[in-house]
Amino acid sequence: MIRSFIGLSSGSSWDGVEAALAEVDGVGLDLRLRLVHFLHQDYPRDLEDLILRVSSGTGNSARHTSLLHRLLGETFAVAAQQVVDQARISMKQVQCIGFAGQTIGHETEGRFPSTLGLGMPALVAERTGLTIVSDFRTRDVVVGGQGFPLTPVIDYLLFRHPGEHRVLVHLGGLASLVSLPAGNQLRDVLGFQAAPCNILLDNLMRRLSGGRQPFDSGGKHAVQGCCLEPLVERWLAHPALQRRPPRSLPSQAFGEGFVAQVVESAKQNNTSLHDLLCTATHFVARAITSALRRFLPPNPTRILLSGGGVKNGFLWHLLQQQLPNIPLEKIDQHGYPAPTRKAITAAALAALTLDCVPANLPAVTGASGARLLGSITPGSSANWARCLNWMAAQAAPLALSAA
Numbered sequence: 001m002i003r004s005f006i007g008l009s010s011g012s013s014w015d016g017v018e019a020a021l022a023e024v025d026g027v028g029l030d031l032r033l034r035l036v037h038f039l040h041q042d043y044p045r046d047l048e049d050l051i052l053r054v055s056s057g058t059g060n061s062a063r064h065t066s067l068l069h070r071l072l073g074e075t076f077a078v079a080a081q082q083v084v085d086q087a088r089i090s091m092k093q094v095q096c097i098g099f100a101g102q103t104i105g106h107e108t109e110g111r112f113p114s115t116l117g118l119g120m121p122a123l124v125a126e127r128t129g130l131t132i133v134s135d136f137r138t139r140d141v142v143v144g145g146q147g148f149p150l151t152p153v154i155d156y157l158l159f160r161h162p163g164e165h166r167v168l169v170h171l172g173g174l175a176s177l178v179s180l181p182a183g184n185q186l187r188d189v190l191g192f193q194a195a196p197c198n199i200l201l202d203n204l205m206r207r208l209s210g211g212r213q214p215f216d217s218g219g220k221h222a223v224q225g226c227c228l229e230p231l232v233e234r235w236l237a238h239p240a241l242q243r244r245p246p247r248s249l250p251s252q253a254f255g256e257g258f259v260a261q262v263v264e265s266a267k268q269n270n271t272s273l274h275d276l277l278c279t280a281t282h283f284v285a286r287a288i289t290s291a292l293r294r295f296l297p298p299n300p301t302r303i304l305l306s307g308g309g310v311k312n313g314f315l316w317h318l319l320q321q322q323l324p325n326i327p328l329e330k331i332d333q334h335g336y337p338a339p340t341r342k343a344i345t346a347a348a349l350a351a352l353t354l355d356c357v358p359a360n361l362p363a364v365t366g367a368s369g370a371r372l373l374g375s376i377t378p379g380s381s382a383n384w385a386r387c388l389n390w391m392a393a394q395a396a397p398l399a400l401s402a403a
Contacts, residue, residue, distance in 0.1 A: 001025075004036070004093055006083060006130070007347030008076045008119075009100040014051045014173070015202070015214065015308065016042040017075055019083040020343035021094075027394065028357040029186070031157060033348055037087040038340045041079055047071055048214075055104040056256040065104075065118070072102050073120030077127035091128055096387060098350030098374075099124060099134035100342060106137070108146050108248055115147050121377040129380040131387045133350040136373040140360045145367030148248035149176045151341070152191040153359050154348040159334060160184050164301035167292065168331070169319075170341060171309025173199035174249055175288050179296045190296060191364045192245035195287030196254035197309050203259040204280055208273045216277055219314025225278030228271070232283045241287055245295055246366030278314075285318035292323075302327045304334060306341040349373060354387060356394045 007020040021036040043051065047068075054068050076099065084091050101117035108115075121134040137147035155168050155178045168178040178191035201222075202215045216222055240253045252258075266276050292300075303326055309315055310330055320328055330338045352359045358370035378384035 003095045003351070004089070005347040005351055006080050006094055006097045007100070007343040007345065007350070008080060008097060008124070009342040009346045010072075010076075010102045010119075014043070014048060014055070014102070015198075016040055017079045018339060018343040019076075019079040020340050020347055021083045021087050021089075022344060022347045024348070024351045028352065028355045029153075029157070031348070031351060031355070033158060033344065035336055035340060035344060037083055038337065038343065039079065039083050039086065040339060041075070041082075043075070047075065051102065051104065052256070056252075068104075069118040069120050070123065072118050073123035074127075076101075076119050077124045080124060080128050080130075091130065092383075094130055095383075095390070096131045096133060096350050096354060096379075097124065097128065098136075098346035098348070099132050100136065100346040101134055103137075106147060106248065107250055108141060109250065113141050113144075113147075115141050121375070125377045125379050130383055131379040132377040133353045133374040134377065135375040136346075136349050136359075138375070139371045139373050140365050140367045143367045143369060143371060145360060145362070145365035146192075146246050146248040147365065148193050149178060149191045149364065150349065150360060150373065151176070151345045152178045152189045152361050152364050153186070153352070154345045155191075156180060156186055156189050157348065158336065158344075159304060159331070161301075165297065165299065166302055166304055167296060167300040168304045168306065169194075169288060169292075171197050171305060171307035171312070171315070172342070173197060173202075175284065175307075175309070177288070177292055177296060179300070181297060182301070186361075187363070189361060189364065190245070191361075192247050192291075192295065193249045194291035195241065195284055196249065197284050197288075197307070200254045200259065200280055200284065201277070201309075201312070201315075203256060204262070204277060207259055207263050208276065215308075216281075216312070219277075219281060219312040219317075221274055222277035222281040223314045225272060225274030225276070227282040228275060228279045231279050232286060235283045236287060236290065241291070246364060281312070281315050282318060285315060285322055289319065289322035300326055302329060304329055304331045306331045306336075306338045308339065310338045354391055354394070356391060 023034045101119035105116040121132040141147040166180045175195045175197040181188045
């Protein structure tokens with residue numbers, strides 16, 4: 001039976017919302033996905049500014065956070081409606097929405113690890129009439145996991161190859177690595193957050209341009225600079241980058257505070273905008289490739305790249321220099337345009353939840369066990385009944401086997 005799902009996501013680059021409409025054939029770990037339609041919407045400038053204020057702590061009052069929760073919900077609901085309208089199908093044909101939301105806080109160190117994503121799933125359910133599966137990371141975090149990455153099971157379903165060892169590199173706000181060894185064994189999959197990426201490069205560009213340029217398009221400013229090697233070496237020694245997996249990167253390790261210090265130091269040393277961006281891009285490439293060599297099985301057959309960072313030609317060039325004997329390809333060549341990976345993952349995670357299949361990999365996240373992920377917000381009575389009937393049918397064999 002073919003089912004339709006919507007995936008809604010927003011990366012840690014805080015640049016906008018992605019919506020993917022996908023057809024799912026099969027159940028659980030046998031499912032196959034086909035992308036039907038995808039769209040990206042930039043956040044309005046005032047909403048982007050509010051996200052930055054709340055996530056950085058400069059505007060983190062309860063009022064600001066509550067307002068952002070609501071406004072993001074409205075934005076995601078509009079994206080969900082538009083993706084089905086553009087695909088020319090009815091919302092009633094969709095079974096469920098997988099809703100990754102906007103992560104504004106994620107700290108897994110210390111006594112009380114926590115994660116927080118905003119987007120008001122109840123509002124999206126009201127606007128669309130569809131059941132929402134959201135807040136995927138929390139269940140993994142409360143059983144000792146890092147909450148990142150949750151893509152490996154989906155990457156395994158979409159990109160594994162019986163004769164190739166593939167590594168997926170997601171160049172989002174943070175760069176993550178997922179290793180899919182040849183042989184199609186889920187137990188051999190590895191993954192972790194490797195390095196800062198667009199969260200560092202974009203924040204630098206915004207600050208250095210006075211907010212006029214939200215990112216360094218194509219790396220055109222960075223490529224004009226010179227790399228300051230002592231600065232790269234100092235950043236590579238950051239404690240967060242020395243930890244072995246399972247690991248996620250603290251949300252503020254390379255955020256606004258880090259960028260503010262870097263820019264202030266650059267001003268004192270008369271470092272140019274071009275040199276600073278060039279150095280930061282070299283650092284990102286080196287941090288990614290160093291983590292790949294240190295923590296993943298050697299000699300991958302090919303590397304598949306996704307995320308907004310694939311548009312940064314200078315970063316791509318540096319990665320090629322660091323990995324000269326390994327082909328680099330966008331995931332576009334394997335059926336999924338590079339920007340769609342997170343939204344497709346959200347749709348697939350929702351499908352696995354309705355199929356009663358745990359989607360976290362304890363060996364990857366460090367969780368004490370596999371868990372069903374997500375919080376469920378019912379849609380309309382008819383849609384919720386449809387989801388309940390489906391889940392009951394999938395859960396019945398599990399109940400019998402556990403009896």
